[in-house]
Amino acid sequence: MSVAGKYLHKNVEFLDRSGDSSEYAGWSFNGHKNTDKVYTFEEALDLAGRGWYTYGLVAFLILALHGITLDMFGISVVLTGACDMNLTHNQKTILLSTPFAGSIVTAWPWGFAADTQGRRRALAFSLWGSFILSTLSTFSPNWIVLAVLKFGSCGFSSGTQSLGFTLLGESCSQKLRASLIIIVSTSLIITFGSYIVIGYLILNLDVSFDLEFITFSNWRLLNLVFTLPLGLSATLLGFIYESPKYLVNAGNVKKALDTLKNITRRNGGDVSKYPVRRIVLEETKTLRMENVPLWKSLKDQTVPLFQPPLLYKTIQLFYITAVIYSTNNGFFIWLPFVMDTFYSGYNENATAAAGVCDMIVNSNKLDAGMETCVGTVSELVLWMAVAQSSVYTIINIGVFSLSRWKKSVFISLMLFCFACGVVIPAVTDRIASMILLEGFMISCVCISIIFSYYVDMFPTSYRGMAACLGVMVARGSALVGSNLVGSYLDSHCTTSFYAWSFYVLSGVVVSWFLPPDNVKRESQ
Template sequence: MKKESGSDYEKNRDEDEVFFEDAFELAGHGRFNYLVLLTSGLILLNVSMESVGMSYVVTAAECDLNLTSEYKGLVTAAAFIGIISTSFLWGYLGDRLGRRCVMLPAMVASAMFSVASSFSTNVWMLLVLRILTGCLVSASSATVYAYLGEMHMNTRRASAIAWGSVFISFSFITLPGLAWIIIPGKWSFTIGSLSVVPWRAFIWSWCAPGLAAALLLLFLPESPRFLLASKGPEAALPVLAQMYSWNHGTSPYNFPVKKIVSGSVEASKAQGFAGALQNFSLLFRPPLLRCVIISHVSMFAVFMLSSGLYMWVPDILNNILKSTSEESITICSVIKEKIMKQRNMTLHSVGPVCSSDVSVGVFPISMAMGAVFALTYLAIGVFINKIGKKTLYCGIMIVCGIMTVAAAFVPQGGAATALLIIALCSGCAASILAAIAVDVFPTSLRAMAMCVMYMVGRTGAAFGSYILGATLNTHCLAAFSVFGAFTAGSTLLMMFWPKPEEVREKMEQRGLSY
């Protein structure tokens, strides 16, 4: 097929013009795309580790920082608060300055703030620094999906996003693995007046993927689709030539296309922040309005269950493993038992009582959970084009919602843990939802649209984490039931998702390119 296309272009050498999508096809698929996939995967790994890593820290740091359940909820939600508060800004900058230009410096800066947070001496210092870390992580948390999607031809975009998202599952293997190695240690050393204990060093360990991704980004170009939309075909051509060179092992000068036409011209030429607001307003007008409402509510549901619940899973597992009850009891009963035990110890103790020991069994269970996520992501990558994006998304969310409710009622710790693991696979559906949504947003709006969608998703994560922290001790069964029902019920919205071809046609009539 490619050779035939090439011969067609040779016939038109007099005009020397090729449409952008045809030129993209000629650039091929190979080593360049694999490097983009690896880099994007490391970025997603970094975002995930920075977002949920504190769930392993709060139990270990409970005594050092005097963390109550409410404080734990705030600290675990801190990164999400930072991501939420700056998503619009990063979306605007990503669409104005470029995807790569925004992600590269932000990843380096986020690593610096993350390391700084490990030196916190009280909960408020930790909270502020984790929020600032989240603000910087926000730059790449959704922009990376736009970058990854735009670096692949339309027929490979969904699978590329799915395969890139596999790296998210690695965080759920890597984090507990690192925690298992580092946190149970009894060592400590002093830097100035601060005693460095294992949980502080654990925070340092999860900064490596972001720095590695930043290094790889130095060798990668800006998205050619962004360059086409913002600067014109002349700016996009060298990137396509570089892609062709890497994929075919030849010189960029051998790229058979010498001139590109985009097929459409961007209608909106407004500049600055006013221009961004003008473009942003298009998201809340037909035909994109329906897409925005459905995708944003759905992403809220995905993150509320997956990330909101995940932040409490290490603590829940720790309670299950430390339970001294000889009877088979539910998760909620185990949590109630812990509260009663703490009250009794406080009443019968002269001084303050605090235990921050983490059961070693938490870590291998969490790693097994990560392995299940990885298999789920791999299955999505294989089946997403065979089953269909919407069908696969709805199937995962319905099953995970049912498992969430069941986990609270099963009177056996091992079975409840297995059901929790399945419920948390709802997080894998975020990549499918991103693949569904990215198709309908024009290039000039894509980064902002994805950032806002993930902003709403992270709002769900922060909401879920805090609500569970506030209700697990008092309304445990109700919390699990509401979370599960909302997750499964949110799939009804997908019945109203429009055909992407119709949306694209209407937006292209307004002069916006894809």
């Protein structure tokens, strides 16, 4: 199998700077009689303005990311109602791990597809594939089929996060980029509260339909509802254009200009007044793939990320990504179970155990003697989810207002996460310890910030691959984190929190060397 064509270096012609530096940077070709002004890509995006298309793209991305979030994390709520499957603790652990495993296996191919076939085409395969497989998982006759289908659906959806952020970053100007990514992040925080509320309402319904090969119960209905954002976002993708920066990088400048004009029109601008006729990318080297064996294409698209000058950036971002995801997702995927056991432990033995660690240990002992499956989500989990979403939303609004200082904000949030983790084992007050536990997972606010660095720090030719490999690192670390939380927290709770806290602190140290905020430049 091969990719059509061969590698061609696309060398930018020699250019002279012209015009007043206070205006848009212009370039002219030497010896050209009809000197058209040549715009940098960022200038071309700025001139496309903002309007309905920009906000529609944000709305599409929010919906798509809600879909993959529900597909991946919703299973933790779904499984609380799957009493008819008679799941053991080990089977639950496997089912909670399969979404991460699927993302790890497919991240590399999605990165290759994004950089060679386009962001939009890869997104279409990602969204439709995940929607179809996730819908089929609703009718799984046993836990093994459910695990296989969730593995596949999350494998398809793994590309959506990196592809979506890349498409947004390459279709909006740098002035808007940070703000829009924070808006997307804020909406994702609300997802957690919304899926707990939906889970609470549906799991408390009396639903039972005999379909011969399965009984369609409330947890299956919940799983089906969770697939709807994937299907809707896949349908809406038809209204989204390909990344104009990808088109320029691939050598299709004419189509890129047409796309920019269409974006201008849908943003409410006058296309006849759009001045851009020539675009230059401010990157030293770009490549276009043609007639190269598939394996060599994959190699040439990946190896540069692990060689100077990109090697340092790759290691730095991958490590920070691993810290965030193993900490946040590792606890997040188990939170409904932790909250439920915390609640039952408190009711049974409030005087003997008031802190998080003691309560988890005592509640697990109580659970060991229980033979019935409750099949619902307790009100405590519901209200804690709503409270968490509300607080995180407020924090994100604050982060949004400080988007010009994203590095400083990022480090501050990670330091707060570290402080909460260190204090948790020493606190014995029930309410205070739960607040600290929520504070420890505040690193979820940092997810969108770190992925904005994937857009900023890598050249267009390797950005899709870098972001998708970043997702692979994210899911891999989340897989490790969720398994460690599930098997290690109840036996070594205090040690776990201390170890994890200093692990977060190491991420803070590495984050210190991220590119500076350049507030002066952005404010000009």
